[in-house]
Amino acid sequence: MKLIVVGDTLVSSETLIDAAKDINFPGKTGDLEIKTFEWFSDLKKEQFQEKILEIEKNGPEKVAIPDGIIEEMKDADYVLVHIAPISKKMLEAATKLKLIGTCRGGLEHIALDTMKEKNIKLIHVIRNAEPVADFTLGLMFTETRNIARAHYEIKKGNWRKSFSNDEYKTVLTNHTVGLIGLGYIGKLVAKRLNALGVKVIAYDPFIDKTKIAAEGLRIDFLDFDEVIKQSDILSLHMRLTPETENMINKDVINNMKPNSYIINTARAGVLNKNDLIDALKNKRIAGAALDVSWVEPIEENDPLLDLDNITLTTHIAGDTVDAIPRAPYLLKNVLNDYFETGTSDMLIKFK
Structure with missing residues (x-):
């Protein structure tokens, strides 16, 4: 079973991986294969805010995606991200993808129409x-x-x-x-x-x-x-x-x-x-x-x-010291509950 994790400046790939280790993915046998990518993780917070504004305004098709991720998407079962883009091209490459988990306020970073077309589940945990x-x-x-x-x-x-x-x-x-x-x-x-x-x-x-x-x-x-x-x-x-x-x-x-x-x-x-x-x-x-x-x-x-x-106010409603660091662990808990019950308030219902 293969998981792709994409970290960024605000939510590190290390934290996402740490949370993922305790997720009870259905059908998981043996070790989970994890492929890690970064989306502008080297930027300072102030610089990264520009990337957030860019993706919120223009969506996942108009921003850069991590090098090499298209190839790894082909046989991925699950993807965990914070705000990194999930573009149409990425989703079209995926042949086994079952679910994407994301942990931020909006969904502007995800090609929702393609998610719907391919019947890929989306769990959206609002971290703040x-x-x-x-x-x-x-x-x-x-x-x-x-x-x-x-x-x-x-x-x-x-x-x-x-x-x-x-x-x-x-x-x-x-x-x-x-x-x-x-x-x-x-x-x-x-x-x-x-x-x-x-x-x-x-x-x-x-x-x-x-x-x-x-x-x-x-x-x-x-x-x-x-x-x-x-x-x-x-x-x-x-x-x-x-x-x-x-x-x-x-x-x-x-x-x-x-x-x-x-x-x-x-x-x-x-x-x-x-x-x-x-x-x-x-x-x-x-x-x-x-x-x-x-x-x-x-x-x-x-x-x-x-x-x-x-x-x-300056778009600070969700800005507390503990909201972002807790995000992957909230996502872990929601995913485990979803995998156990088959339902979740955090499961996006596509029109």
């Missing part, structure tokens, strides 16, 4: 789901209660106590939070909101509602339009796909309450930038908080910077 869920909740407090704006004004020498959302300010439990997308992160956000006594509504056409109920989560499932209309805080947790790109646009925003907020810790592309700016300028909604940007770093003349009803 807990940090992102915490951060999402933090943005809800920060935006609705003007925490960052008050701090910013103090630093400028102003003792500001009045803000653009003054007529809407209230405690979180008076808000209804609508979640668009109820994957792993969305469920963790819902769990936190449940604990705080906040009403949660959600839209996700692919979720098994009976499983959500069995997990003890209190969520009212509504159709998309109703979630938009009823939410005081709309929190986005869907993957960026051709179907979800610009999903939250002018037509959607115009159906939101004037006292409502948009929180985005998913991907910038699910939200139409110009429509959001127009809505915030004209106070059609109360505010927004974004940890993702259409261009990183945000440009100096970006019109978002002129708005007084938005909170911006």
